[in-house]
Amino acid sequence: MLSITNLHASIEGTPILRGINLEVKAGEVHAIMGPNGSGKSTLASVLAGREEYEVTEGEVVFQGKDLLELAPEDRAREGVFLAFQYPVEIPGVSTTNFLRTAVNQVREYRGLPALDAVKFLSVMKEKMKLVEIDQKLLSRSLNEGFSGGEKKRNEIFQMAMLEPTLSILDETDSGLDIDALRIVSNGVNKLKSDKTATIVVTHYQRLLDYIVPDYVHVLYNGRIVKSGTKELAMELEEKGYDWIKEEVNAASV
Amino acid sequence: MTTTTNNNILDSILSQVPSGSSFSDLRESSSNFLEKKGLPAIKEEEYKFTSITKKLENSISDFSFAKKSDLNSETVESHVFDAFEGDLLVFNNGSFEKDLSKISNHGYTLSLISDAKPELLGKIAKTEKDPFVALNNIAFEDGVYLKVPKNQKVEKPILLLFLNQSNEGQVIHSRILIEVEDNAAVTFLEDSVSLDDKTYFSNMVTEIKVGQNSQVHYNRLQNESKNTITVNNTETDIHRDAVFTSVLVSLSGDMVRNNLSLNLLDSGCEGNMYGLYLLNGKTHVDNHTNVDHTKPHAQSNELYKGVLADSSRGVFNGKIFVRQDAQKTNAFQQNNNILLSEDAIVNTKPQLEIWADDVKCSHGCTTGQLDEEALFYLRARGLGKEQARGMLLYAFTGEVMDHISDEAFQNHIVNIVQNRLGSNF
Structure with a gap:
């Protein structure tokens, strides 16, 4: 589904990603872990098309298409979804209104008829249950005055509405208490299928108790320096990242 | 002279x-x-x-x-x-x-x-x-x-x-x-x-x-x-x-x-002023407002917002006088602008003269570009660039249009504004 080859990216001339290689197949969950500043969020941002980042080398193929050639909106329409680490507050735009426009633009791109107000509402009600989100919240301005947990639930709710093929969760667990974490993970798990894939970017192993990964990758200095299964995550939880840094540094000397 | x-x-x-x-x-x-x-x-x-x-x-x-x-x-x-x-x-x-x-x-x-x-x-x-x-x-x-x-x-x-x-x-x-x-x-x-x-x-x-x-x-x-x-x-x-x-x-x-x-x-009176200017080409719009608080317990609210494209020019000057007698005055003033082009200019100046000592007055003005992060957020959910921009600008301007007190007139103005935000800017 997704094939990343030798991806290099920089921001304002500073290289952040220095040759990422990653294969993601349908039905898989990949966790990307790593210490602060290792490039985890940059990878998520580059995949979603954030324009501040410049891709200097490498390629990303998503379902046979060159992802890097596409505008952010077209990536979304093709089925890539990024759950933001910091969801943006937008005063004056309600989640409901915005999402109806978004869903219908995505549907139009995929050759599906637009959802009318009634159908949209019934789909919305069904998806709301997934993340236990209240309709009142959705008629308020997008994320404005939402708690951290509400913002993250709103991200997963939007993901449910847009039905992506590839979901990228950028530190969705940061700042969540256990209850919120359980609700959010539950939503993600219910949306998984053998036709979709998930990339979970996280700093903490805790999330992976809920969203169980097939593969765990450790990102350090802009490269994937170690890959394994969920046991790797347990090891990182126990021992921290220092031993990985030491291994990498020793190897490069 | x-x-x-x-x-x-x-x-x-x-x-x-x-x-x-x-x-x-x-x-x-x-x-x-x-x-x-x-x-x-x-x-x-x-x-x-x-x-x-x-x-x-x-x-x-x-x-x-x-x-x-x-x-x-x-x-x-x-x-x-x-x-x-x-x-x-x-x-x-x-x-x-x-x-x-x-x-x-x-x-x-x-x-x-x-x-x-x-x-x-x-x-x-x-x-x-x-x-x-x-x-x-x-x-x-x-x-x-x-x-x-x-x-x-x-x-x-x-x-x-x-x-x-x-x-x-x-x-x-x-x-x-x-x-x-x-x-x-x-x-x-x-x-x-x-x-x-x-x-x-x-x-x-x-x-x-x-x-x-x-x-x-x-x-x-x-x-x-x-x-x-x-x-x-x-x-x-x-x-x-x-x-x-x-x-x-x-x-x-x-x-x-x-x-x-x-x-x-x-005493007890209230004055509200809401303004919106949506400018393109070489249009020049100057709003000078003046509120004079003369007696205690009166209040005024003011909100002016502007979106400026091309080489348009906006001027906002908001005077608030609170005279010595006008204790317990509440006076609020806000002016926010979004510039869509490098050639657009806004000059904004709040001017408060307060002679009473027991009052609540505030003012603020901002001038900036469209929020790029918000734009990216909307696009990352599948909205086209133009649509996303229109949605953000409409949200920005809506706060003023909400105060139009006749529904038909409000719809009329909202329609013109929405058309403008869609393609004309």
């Missing part, structure tokens, strides 16, 4: 004033004032960013008063916005057209200023406030005096439709005097329309008295042609426990200067 050009403009306007007309005292004092003061000179503090006199000198070739245009009811109908319900007052180059208007007279009385000779004329908009008030005092002809009597609520809105066109002359003077007595309520809608693209100068004065415990809403749309020069002076006297709300939406014109003053004359 007046310049030569200045005198030329004044002379040609003054020479057309019919002799022996009524209000001779007002016209004479205005004439004397103008002789001394002249039209605003370049760099004059009050007109620092808006060189109105120079603009008039360069753009207007014939300072004759525009004659009435040929209007019929179809022309009038075509310029009334959809779904309007209420009374319609039509003005043809500033002159009231009784036969083309639709007047039920339900809850108010209407007369020509020249017939009624109201005492109040010139008492709210004072001559020395602005040279263009003085000019209007001298030059206006068929203005209208509208009075809402005590304890009367006018159920439906009253639309003042100004149909303007250069016609054997390029200068138009419109004059409105509104007197709302105690415990009354009324909503006004005002729409000015250019009948063609020819350049004209419209100098308008509106005086409004809001009697004790009364509520007046004044919703105004400025969407004339790109060649229009407009000066609008609106002065309001707001009495005890009364509420006055102004909503002003400026969408077009060559140069537009709005002077809006709220005189909060007694």
Whole structure:
């Protein structure tokens, strides 16, 4: 589904990603872990098309298409979804209104008829249950005055509405208490299928108790320096990242 | 001190004033004032960013008063916005057209200023406030005096439709005097329309008295042609426990200067001013507002927002006076701008003078670009770039349009704004 080859990216001339290689197949969950500043969020941002980042080398193929050639909106329409680490507050735009426009633009791109107000509402009600989100919240301005947990639930709710093929969760667990974490993970798990894939970017192993990964990758200095299964995550939880840094540094000397 | 050009403009306007007309005292004092003061000179503090006199000198070739245009009811109908319900007052180059208007007279009385000779004329908009008030005092002809009597609520809105066109002359003077007595309520809608693209100068004065415990809403749309020069002076006297709300939406014109003053004359009264300017091309819109808190326990709210594209120019100047007597005043002012191009300019200046010591006053102004992070967020959810931008700008402007107090007028303005935000910017 997704094939990343030798991806290099920089921001304002500073290289952040220095040759990422990653294969993601349908039905898989990949966790990307790593210490602060290792490039985890940059990878998520580059995949979603954030324009501040410049891709200097490498390629990303998503379902046979060159992802890097596409505008952010077209990536979304093709089925890539990024759950933001910091969801943006937008005063004056309600989640409901915005999402109806978004869903219908995505549907139009995929050759599906637009959802009318009634159908949209019934789909919305069904998806709301997934993340236990209240309709009142959705008629308020997008994320404005939402708690951290509400913002993250709103991200997963939007993901449910847009039905992506590839979901990228950028530190969705940061700042969540256990209850919120359980609700959010539950939503993600219910949306998984053998036709979709998930990339979970996280700093903490805790999330992976809920969203169980097939593969765990450790990102350090802009490269994937170690890959394994969920046991790797347990090891990182126990021992921290220092031993990985030491291994990498020793190897490069 | 007046310049030569200045005198030329004044002379040609003054020479057309019919002799022996009524209000001779007002016209004479205005004439004397103008002789001394002249039209605003370049760099004059009050007109620092808006060189109105120079603009008039360069753009207007014939300072004759525009004659009435040929209007019929179809022309009038075509310029009334959809779904309007209420009374319609039509003005043809500033002159009231009784036969083309639709007047039920339900809850108010209407007369020509020249017939009624109201005492109040010139008492709210004072001559020395602005040279263009003085000019209007001298030059206006068929203005209208509208009075809402005590304890009367006018159920439906009253639309003042100004149909303007250069016609054997390029200068138009419109004059409105509104007197709302105690415990009354009324909503006004005002729409000015250019009948063609020819350049004209419209100098308008509106005086409004809001009697004790009364509520007046004044919703105004400025969407004339790109060649229009407009000066609008609106002065309001707001009495005890009364509420006055102004909503002003400026969408077009060559140069537009709005002077809006709220005189909060007694305790318990409230003045609200909401403004939106959506500018492109070379349009220049200057909003000067003035709130005068004279007595305790009054409040004022002000929110002006602007979106500027191309090489348009916006000016906002918000004066708030809180006099020594006006303890327990609440006064809020906010001006926010989004610049969509590198050539667009906004000059914004809050001006607070507070002489009382127990008041709550706040002001703030911001000028920035469209929030790139918000734009990316919307696009990352599948919205096209243009659509995302339109949605953000519409959300920004909506806060002002929410205050338009008539639904049909609100829909009309929202539609124009949405179309503009979709593609025109």
